[in-house]
Amino acid sequence: MALTMERCDSVAQEEEIKALFRRNERPTFAAFFDRAYRYAMSAGGASWVARNGPAGIVGHQAVFPRSFADVHRVVQGALFVDSLFDRPHRNFWSAVELCRRTLADLRDAGRFDFAYTDPTPPALAVLRATGFTTIGTFQRFVLPLNPLYLGVFRIRSRPEPLSVARAEGLQDTSVAEALRTLRPGAQFRVERSLELYATRLGGETIPSWQWLLLRPERDPGSPVAALVLTTRPPGQAVLSVVDVLWDEARVSAASVLHAMARTARAEGFKKLSMLTLAESRLARSLERCGFIRREGTLPLVVQRIREDAVLPPVQDWVLTYFDGSAW
Structure with missing residues (x-):
């Protein structure tokens, strides 16, 4: 029987989708669904499923809306996530058909400017077959x-000396105020909100976290000039940077990176780790500050998705671990 896409x-299809992931050995998906999917659907996201008649859902792919901005533009991105098929239906052409249907519906809806994701090698072949092109690479840098x-x-x-204050949780008013203050400049990045952070924090990959709020030491009463989200992998003397935002007009990336390094070393860590686009200006700043590519x-x-969509060159993109499709 042919699959219906x-x-x-x-x-609305929560139980069937969760069941698909559960029987394919993804036991943590249900908790991620509860954190992330309702928010994504309320923002305009959706799932695309493959049905096998009375057997129900045997394949799935979702799109999460992401609003990108810099000083020149605001564009709407569609992040492709959670592509999975039951083993009997896990083949190249079924995955291609589901992806093509997703793209066709996105074009018809007219809401998104472009689609993007960070696929594993098997998924990359499917995405290339449906018209995706590689524009950059995520790579980990370690200091x-x-x-x-x-x-x-x-x-x-x-670097300019920066003071560092700490905050915990998602309810701290200082974090909310920093997000309102730190607007994109020349950096092309996803707009942040506490609601968006809540979809990723507290799960298997980021079970605990801490915010670092940075200000110039010369002006301690000024608004936050950079916000850093960190986590501590269990059993490792490594502080991992999940996300970083900074005001380019007030502080340099180098100043932010050195403040992060000073803080991590003072807390007893041996390494500082961060994931970003290897081709970006941020990656060049990381290497100038001593970070080593892994x-x-x-x-x-x-x-x-829209033929007239204008995207900046990849060196202007700022994407971090937080922006990936993993959960």
């Missing part, structure tokens, strides 16, 4: 927190 309301090593790069980059990358693939 259709768009659906994820929340050894040896004081002599840090000192050499601090002299080279001449092996292993994931592609960033993009397809224009």
Whole structure:
């Protein structure tokens, strides 16, 4: 029997979608669904499913809306997530058909300017077959927190001293105020909100976290100039940067990175780790501050939904671990 591909309301089909992931050994998906899907659907997202007659849903793919902005433009991105088929139906052409149906519906709806995701190697072939192209690569950068090593790069980059305050949870008013203050400049990035952060925080990949709020030491009463979201992988002496926002008009990326390194070292960590686009200006700043590229990358693939959509060059994009499709 041929599979039927259709768009659906994820929340309305919640139990069937959760059952698909559960029987395919994705036990943590249900908790992620509860955190992320209702928010995504309320913002205009949807699921696309493959049905096998009376057997019900045997394949799934979702789209989460993401609003990108810089000083020149605001564009709507469609993040492709959670593509999965039951094993008997897990083949190249079924996945291609579901992806093509998703793209066709997105074009008909006219809401999104482009689609994007960070696929694994098997999914990359499907996405290429449906018109996606690779524009960049996600790569992890690691900074050894040896004081002599840090000192050499601090002299080279001449960072401005920044004070660091800490905040916990999602209800801290200082974090909400920082998000209102830190608007995109030349950086092309996803607009942030506490509601968006709540979809990712507290799950299997980010079970605990801490905010760092940075200000110039010369002006301690000024608004927050940078906001950093960190997590501490269990059993490792590594502080991982999940996300970072900063005001380019007030502080440099180098100043933010050195403040993060100083804070991590003072707390006893041996390394500072961050994921971003290897081709971006942020990646160049990381390397100037002593960060070392690690092996292993994931592609960033993009397809224009609107033919007239204008996207900046990849060096102007600021994407972090928080922006990926993993949960």
